[in-house]
Amino acid sequence: MAGLTETHHAVIPRPASIEKRGDAPFALTPDTHIVAAAAGEEATAVADHLAALLRRATGYPVPVHRGTARPRPAILLALDSHRRLGAEGYRLQVARNSVQLEAKTSEGLFRAVQTLRQLLPATVESTSTQSGPWTIPAVSVADRPRFGWRGAHLDVSRRFFSLAEVKRYIDLVCQYKINVLHLHLSDDQGWRIVVDRWPRLATHGGSSAVGGGPGGYYTKLDYREIVRYAAARYVTVVPEIDTPGHTGAALASYPELNCDGRSPPLYTGVDVGFSSLCVEKEITYEFLDDVVRELAEITPGRYLHLGGDEARATADADYVRFIDRLRPIVRRHGKRMMGWEEMARARLAPGTLVQYWSPATGSEPGTAPARRAVEQGLKLVMSPANHAYLDMKYDRGTPVGLSWAGYVDARDAHDWDPAELIDGVGEKDVAGVESALWTETIADLKDAEFMTFPRLPGIAEVGWSPRAGHHWEDYRRRLAAHGPRWEAQRVNFYRSAQVPWP
Numbered sequence: 001m002a003g004l005t006e007t008h009h010a011v012i013p014r015p016a017s018i019e020k021r022g023d024a025p026f027a028l029t030p031d032t033h034i035v036a037a038a039a040g041e042e043a044t045a046v047a048d049h050l051a052a053l054l055r056r057a058t059g060y061p062v063p064v065h066r067g068t069a070r071p072r073p074a075i076l077l078a079l080d081s082h083r084r085l086g087a088e089g090y091r092l093q094v095a096r097n098s099v100q101l102e103a104k105t106s107e108g109l110f111r112a113v114q115t116l117r118q119l120l121p122a123t124v125e126s127t128s129t130q131s132g133p134w135t136i137p138a139v140s141v142a143d144r145p146r147f148g149w150r151g152a153h154l155d156v157s158r159r160f161f162s163l164a165e166v167k168r169y170i171d172l173v174c175q176y177k178i179n180v181l182h183l184h185l186s187d188d189q190g191w192r193i194v195v196d197r198w199p200r201l202a203t204h205g206g207s208s209a210v211g212g213g214p215g216g217y218y219t220k221l222d223y224r225e226i227v228r229y230a231a232a233r234y235v236t237v238v239p240e241i242d243t244p245g246h247t248g249a250a251l252a253s254y255p256e257l258n259c260d261g262r263s264p265p266l267y268t269g270v271d272v273g274f275s276s277l278c279v280e281k282e283i284t285y286e287f288l289d290d291v292v293r294e295l296a297e298i299t300p301g302r303y304l305h306l307g308g309d310e311a312r313a314t315a316d317a318d319y320v321r322f323i324d325r326l327r328p329i330v331r332r333h334g335k336r337m338m339g340w341e342e343m344a345r346a347r348l349a350p351g352t353l354v355q356y357w358s359p360a361t362g363s364e365p366g367t368a369p370a371r372r373a374v375e376q377g378l379k380l381v382m383s384p385a386n387h388a389y390l391d392m393k394y395d396r397g398t399p400v401g402l403s404w405a406g407y408v409d410a411r412d413a414h415d416w417d418p419a420e421l422i423d424g425v426g427e428k429d430v431a432g433v434e435s436a437l438w439t440e441t442i443a444d445l446k447d448a449e450f451m452t453f454p455r456l457p458g459i460a461e462v463g464w465s466p467r468a469g470h471h472w473e474d475y476r477r478r479l480a481a482h483g484p485r486w487e488a489q490r491v492n493f494y495r496s497a498q499v500p501w502p
């Protein structure tokens with residue numbers, strides 16, 4: 001297989017197995033039908049999703065049929081419980097007169113659809129009708145992910161992104177089999193979600209942004225719409241309310257949350273580590289109980305992220321006491337906690353997920369929180385800043401971004417292994433990977449796209465593809481073929497000199 005990958009496909013993440021078959025390609029024509037043989041609404045929804053995508057660029061009718069009748073030529077979606085594919089795995093067989101997608105779940109079918117898209121010409125991604133030919137090479141794919149967690153984090157606090165912008169971000173990242181959207185909903189510069197019991201969080205705390213920008217917030221209806229839109233693409237939303245630091249917007253909204261009873265003004269700078277909830281005050285925990293309850297009510301996913309990073313304005317002992325108080329609140333509302341690596345300083349409940357963000361490796365001091373998490377029997381989501389931070393500049397010339405973790409070019413985003421970075425952290429300790437897009441220097445969605453592409457596909461491949469066969473040379477050739485796909489979608493991507501763009 002290894003020798004073939006370079007020449008016959010440009011699929012990212014690289015499938016576990018993809019082989020060329022001795023058959024002519026399948027060609028989409030005005031007569032192509034989609035058949036949803038799989039019982040159930042969800043699989044039909046995946047078929048409809050594929051049909052909508054194909055109609056857009058081909059202009060063909062692409063009707064969807066339910067049941068087993070099979071008009072030819074057809075693209076067939078089927079659920080097959082006998083196959084050992086796991087929740088997200090799938091098989092995809094392309095022959096001259098049929099395309100078959102099989103999975104155990106509709107989620108697996110959705111992942112298969114993303115592979116199929118990438119086997120079609122790049123112009124299939126256009127939003128207007130293009131001329132074909134619309135051929136799909138005859139291949140046989142058997143695929144399943146290495147890790148169950150492949151997240152994309154988006155900081156909507158430092159900059160607010162509208163509902164439409166968040167949807168576009170979901171649409172772009174789900175093509176790379178990302179299955180988690182981590183929304184950083186609160187920080188010093190902005191609180192972006194309505195909490196009914198504490199309305200000023202949104203109306204005051206959400207009224208600004210970095211640099212004094214316009215701000216904004218999601219109503220509960222908006223948030224539910226994000227959750228629904230993401231779920232339709234098999235992406236789970238993980239909301240983050242950062243605590244006990246990064247809480248300037250909350251402290252500015254309610255004087256009683258401050259130890260001295262006085263609200264600071266809204267913060268519009270880019271410093272970190274100066275704010276803290278008042279650990280001694282009971283009202284802090286009443287506040288957190290309300291926030292966690294209201295957020296849990298509108299979040300179907302099992303995790304709530306409670307931050308915990310850079311709490312430099314909270315004394316060590318206070319930090320541990322704070323997490324001790326937070327733990328039962330999250331449990332009471334039926335969720336599991338997720339936190340940045342610093343949280344592993346405290347005792348955490350079984351099932352808590354710890355997100356590693358330090359660029360430290362091996363047994364460097366910065367890796368200690370990761371080991372503390374593993375010693376507590378917890379799993380890590382890996383977001384090492386020198387590989388997975390999309391707010392780092394690509395190089396000296398990048399017009400936006402930071403560089404505290406160094407420059408991160410396309411190769412850095414792809415050339416790492418989450419199970420080999422840290423001494424004492426192996427495959428079984430890793431839940432998966434996540435990119436992080438902090439937005440202190442990001443003005444708008446165009447900037448966000450520029451920082452996300454072409455790096456996010458590399459991180460997605462680290463999370464999905466088997467360790468064996470992870471080669472930059474092979475990857476960068478596949479990556480190059482995605483340039484035209486992004487052009488067709490009008491994605492503002494960075495033309496890294498490391499990639500042989502066509």
Ligand code: TNX
Binds near residue numbers: 357
């Ligand atoms: C550190 S990494 C932060 C964020 C900043 C980011 C900028 C982490 C958990 N916290 O507050 O936005 O650096 O790169």
